[in-house]
Amino acid sequence: MPDPSETTLRNATIAVLVENEAGILARVVGLFSGRGYNIESLTVASVDADRRLSRITIVTSGTDMVIEQIKAQLDRLVPVHKVSDLTLEGPHIAREMALIKVVGRGEHRMEALRLADAFRARVVDATTESFVFEMTGAGEKLDAFIGLMQPIGLAEVSRTGVVAIARGPGGLQS
C-alpha cells in the first residue's frame, strides 16, 4: 500500500498498450507534463500487423504513491488498453539502441574500434576520419561506452530510449 509520507523515489518502466490513433502521444505526454510527473525516456511504435495498436514504454521515477497515480491516470485515458509496471511485475528485459559517431584519425581510430569490439558495438558507417557505431543494450552499458568515446572523439549520439518486455510467456498483448 503506498504511503503518502514516503519520500523514497523509485524508477519504474511502464509499458502501455494503446489504440494507434492521432493525438495519443500528446495525451500521454500532456498527462505527464500537466501533472508534473517525470519522463526519463519514452518510446512508441505500432506493434501489431494491422497497425491498430501501439506500445509506449515510459521510464519514470517517483514515490510509490506517485507511480501508482501515474498508472491509474494512464489507465483512465479512453484509448488505453493496458498498463503494466514492468519494474514491479517481475523480471523483464529493457534495451536501448544508440548510434554513436566518433571522429578522429590514427591511434584514436584503433582505440575506438578495440573498445567497440569489447562492447559489441557494430560499425555501420565509416570514412577515413569517422565511424558510426550501432549499439544495443541496457542504458548503463550505452552510457559506459559513450563515456569511453568522449576523450577519443565523440561527435554525436542518437538514442532510441528504452523498450522493454516481460520475461516468460505472459505479456501485455496476450
Next chain:
Amino acid sequence: MSATLQTKTEARTMNGAEIVLQALKDNGVEVIFGYPGGAVLPLYDALFQQNAIRHILVRHEQAAVHAAEGYARSTGKVGVVLVTSGPGATNAVTGLVDALMDSIPVICLTGQVPTHLIGNDAFQEADTTGITRPATKHNYLVKDIAKLAGVVHEAFYVAKSGRPGPVVIDLPKDILIGKGPYSEAPQAAHRSYRPQTAPDMGQIRAAVRLLKGAKRPVVYAGGGVINSGPEASRLLTEFVRLTNMPCTNTLMGLGAYPSEDRQFLGMLGMHGTYEANLTMHGCDVMLNVGARFDDRVTGRLNAFSPNSKKIHADIDPSSINKNVKVDVAIVGDAGATLAALIECWHAEEMPQDKAAIDAWWRSIDGWRRNECLQYRQEGSIIKPQHAVKRLYELTQETGRETYITTEVGQHQMWAAQYFGFQKPNRWMTSGGLGTMGYGLPAAMGVQIAHPDALVIDIAGEASILMNIQEMGTLAQYRLPVKIFILNNEYMGMVRQWQELLHGSRYSESYSQSLPDFVKLAESFHATGMRVTEASQLDDAIREMLAHPGPVIADIAVAKDENCFPMIPSGAAHNEMILAPGQQGGVAGVTDEGKVLV
C-alpha cells in the same frame, strides 16, 4: 458488396450535419445549448429543418456549457452544447474544465475549418482538440465521415460511463457537408474503455468487518453518490440508518443524504460544520463513498483524521490513494457498492458495539451544542446567513420542487450551510473549479429541464456580472429563474481572506460601480427588486417566489460578514476558526498555509 446491402446503406446516407443530429436523437437528446457561427452553419441548417431537438440560443458559449451542466446535473442525462470554431470553442473552455473538475457528463460539438485548411491558420481556426485535451475527459477530431456516427455514439458512452465528464467532438465543415453512412450505436463493448462498476466482494467484506468493529465511525459521502443516480442516495440513507452512523456530505454531495435527518452532520471541510469536522478528526473508521479527499475537505494532510482506518469507494481508481492513503479500496459504482455493503452488513454476524456508538453520538451531540452556524439577526441590516435561511424556509412553504444553483464566493458557502436539501440533483454549484458566473447559466439549464419547478440562483453581486448577458436568454425562452443576490458590495470571499491572511489590506476586492440591478433586470424584460431592510426581507422573498417570470432580487446584506466556521489553508480539522464569540480552537495561519489557495 451485395445489392441489398448497398440499398440499405444508401437509404441511410445523409450529410454530416444530419448524421450528427440523428445520432443525438438516437442517444435521447431533446435539447442542446448553442451559439452559431460560420463553421457550424450546416448543423444550424439541419436543426432548422427538424423538430425533434430543441435549440436554446445562449448569449455566450461559456454559458452554453454551464447550462448543459445544469441540465445534466438536475436530470442525470448528458448535456449537449454546440459552438462554432475558433472563438466559439475557446469561449467554451472554462465550462469544459468546470465539467471535468465536477465530473459532469457533457458533449460539446465544436465547428472546425475544413480538413484541408487545418493547420493553415485559416479564419477562425483554433487547435480545438489540442486546447481541450486537458479540459475534457476525451476529445475527437472527425476527419472521415464514415466514422462520424460511431464517434458521436462513442462520445455519449464515454461522457456518461465510469466517472462522467465532458467530451468534445471537433467537426470540420467539409465533414458536416459531405455525405456518409449512418450507423446505429454499436452493441459491442468498447475496445479499450470499460470502467469497473461492480465492487469486489472481498473488499466489501473487509469494509463491513471494519465498520462493524468501529467504535467511532463516520460516513463521508460526495458527488459520486449523486453521479451514480438517485438510487445511490436512497441506498446511502438506508445504510446510514441501518448502521446508526453519523453522515457528512461534501459540497458536491449535498442532497445525497437528507439534511433534515438526525444523523446528518452537515457539510464538512473548510466551511463545514464544527461537528462534521471534529467527527472526521476523531473517528476510528471512515467510509468515503464517492468523494475524492479534496484539499478543501482534508485540510492539512498529515493531520487529517489521524487515527482512523479509511475505506474508500470510488469508480475511478485514480481517485484512490491520490491524496490520502486508505486501508480498504473499493473500485465500483457508488450505488452498487452501497447495495453490496447493505447486503453484507446483514449477512455478517459480527455484532456492532452499540454502547460505543451511543457514546460516540454523545460526543457528537456535545459538539452540536456549539451551534456553529448560529448568527444573530439584529437591527435593520440583513445578515446574509439570515437571507439564505429565510429563503430556504419560505421556499419550503411553497411546497414546490426547488432547485438551487450558486455563483462562487461567500454566498455559495452560506447557501451550502443554510439551505437544506432532502433529495439529490437539487443543488448545482461549481465545486472543483469554483467558476464565478456558473450559477445563472446553470439555472437556465435546470429550468429548461424542469419548466414548472422553482429555480433559484443564489448569487453574489460580483459573480453575477460574469454571465449577466444570459438575462437575455431568460427573456427569450420565458425562463422564470430567480436570481437572489446577496449584495455585500465586496468580492466577499476575497475580502475575507484579505482580512484574515493579508492584514486587512483590501486590494481590489471592493465591488465598485455596480449597476442598478433593478433597472438592469427591467432592461432585460425581467422584474427587479431591491431590499435593504431586514423587515422587508420575508415579503420580498414571498413576492419573488410568487412572481411568474424571471426576477433579480438585489438583497443588500452586511458588508463585512465573514463565513464561519473556517479551516484556514494548511490547518487541521480541529484547528477551525469559529464565528466571533464562539468556543473552539483559533488557528494561526502559517506561511506554509498562505501559499495554499
